[in-house]
Amino acid sequence: MPPRLSRREFIRSTGAAGLGVATVGWSRVVPAQSNSKLRVLSIGVVGTIGAKDRKTVAEHPSAEIVGLCDVDEEYLAEAAEDHPDAFTCKDYRTAFADRADEFDAVIVATPDHSHATIMLTALAHDKHVYGQKPLVHQLEEIVLIERAIAAKPDLVTQVGNQRMVYPGRRAAVEILRSGVLGKAVAGYAWTGSPNRGSYFNFDRELSGPLSPPESLDWDLWLGPCAERPYREHLVPTKWRSWWDFGSGGLGDWGVHVLDVIFFGYDELLSPIAVTTHAPAAADTFHTRPCQSTITYAVDSENFARKFFPLHYSDSNQRPSRAALGLPAGEWAGSNMTVVVCEGGVLALSAGGGLEIWRDGTMTDGLEMPGLPEFPELNHWHAWVDTILGVETELRTPFVDGARITEAALLAVKAxxxxxxxxxxxxxxxxxxxxxxxxxxxxxxxxRDGFAPPAVG
Structure with missing residues (x-):
């Protein structure tokens, strides 16, 4: 494929060497002590994906879980069976106050509302961080995270974006960056969430106040949020539907369907406007269905106009294929990314299925000429390897996660x-x-005692 402006050249030419520029695999690293394992504290040890994060990191031969922190005693006991030598605690603050010298890195797999406070505490203590998506819960917290990683360039960070290991998704980035489809016109992304599965309070049910489960420290679960009573349809996973705790379908899936667009175009730094259409304003719960347009000002030969619209929807709201110049048919999935360019359309499923459409004809994206090989990649192990100084592909460090999360959160908050x-x-x-x-x-x-520390 013909080369386009390299990442380093783009950074130099725009003077954007600070915040918001994608840095796949470019993190500066500080190797752990020689002949020692990376010592990891897991915060949020079970939940939705906490167990997967913890166990997969522990499978790396040069990493070990040395600490477990969770506000639910039953979850702590469950995780302790896997890591009997690890210390345990309910309050992440005590881990940093009393045991900070016992771990090098932190996994943060807690509900959205507590991400920033914990991650910033970890960065303030010079810990490498693997943080679940969405990166943060508030727009201001994006800036706080960006300041922190700019101040701590030797710390290795990674957002929970395990789908980026799929060859189709990595190929999509290469194709967009090559410019082979011509100038970008518009982006589309959608998710099938929220749904009636176990992750959302789909019917927005508000019960009366209840006593929390005996194993749960409700005060610590609330963390930075104002005190309020415990209710049904919240813990352990349906908090995603609640305005104060989760980010709805748009926030939950943003990193998985918006990421490739940002990896493909470094110029998409910060939007200038957002409009979200919904049947009613969000209140106690996130509203649905939502259709959002996030607009970026761009001044680059890689775009057809001076403005790039990014259309992002939940509830499986899909664009018209005819309006995008595609033949009749079905989209490949309910969680997808589509980029319309002057010379063709890229359509990508969350699972890595990649279609390239030109003049009504589809080509399997992995068969496009000029693509590099895509060796097998373990998302979690890449974080560990990068910390240890092993060359690999680190997909979605926080500098990228911040740009992706900003777009998703703007759609949510609007x-x-x-x-x-x-x-x-x-x-x-x-x-x-x-x-x-x-x-x-x-x-x-x-709330007092839970404000994030200033870093940078």
């Missing part, structure tokens, strides 16, 4: 103002045309 275009100024952390939005959907008031 659902409080359905149908209204909000003009976004990230530097000012403000919606310049809506003071109410600036006051209510950009940041949170942290």
């Amino acid at each position: 659902s409080r103002f359905p149908g209204q275009e909000l003009r976004w100024d990230k530097a000012a952390l403000a919606f310049t045309n809506n003071d109410e939005a600036t006051a209510t959907i950009v940041k949170r008031n942290y």
Whole structure:
């Protein structure tokens, strides 16, 4: 494939060497002590994916789980059976206060609302961080994370984006970056979430106050959020539907369907506007279905216009194939990414199925000429290897995760103002045309004792 502006050249030419520029595999590293294993503290040890994160990292021959932290005693006991020599605690703050010298790195697999406070505490203590998606819960927290990683360039970070190991997804990035499809016109992404599965309070049921399970420390679970009573349809996984704790379908799937667009185009730094259409404003719960348009200002030969719209929807709301110049047929999945370019259309499923459409004819994306080989890659082990100084592909370090999460969170937060275009100024952390939005959907008031530390 013909070369296009390299990542290093782009950074130099734009002066964007600081925040928000994709750095696949470019993290600076500090190898662990020679002849020793990477010592990892797991926070959120079971939950939705905490057990998978913990167990897969522990399978790396040069890593070990030395600490377990969870607000649920039953989960702690379950994880301790796998790691009998690991210390245990309920409160992440005590782990950093009393045992910080006993671990080198941290896995954060807790509910969305507590991500930033824990991750920033870890970065403040010079710990490498593997953090589950979405990276953070508040727009302000994106800036806090970016400042922290800029101040701690030797720390290796990774967002939970295990789908990026699929060859089709890696090929999609190469194809977009090559420019073989011509200038980019628009991006589309959608997710089938929320749904009636075990992860969402789909019917938005609000029970009366209840006593929490005996094994759960409810106060610690709330973390940075204001005190409130425990209710049904919340713990252990349906908190995703609650405004104060989760990020709905759009936030939950953003990293898995928006990522390739950002990896393909470094120029997409921060949006200038967002509009989310929904049947009603989000309240206690996230609303659905949502259709959002996130607009970026771009000044690059890689784009057809000076503005690039990114259309992002939940509830399996798909674009018209005819409107995109495609023949009649079915999309390949309910969680997908589509990039429309002047010379063709790239369609990618979450599982890595890749189609390239040109003039009504489809080509298997992995058969496009000029693609490199895509060796087998373990997402979790790549984080460990990078920390240890082993050359690998580190997909979705926090510098990339911040850009992806900003787009997803803007779509989510704008659902409080359905149908209204909000003009976004990230530097000012403000919606310049809506003071109410600036006051209510950009940041949170942290509960005493749970505010994130300033890093950088």
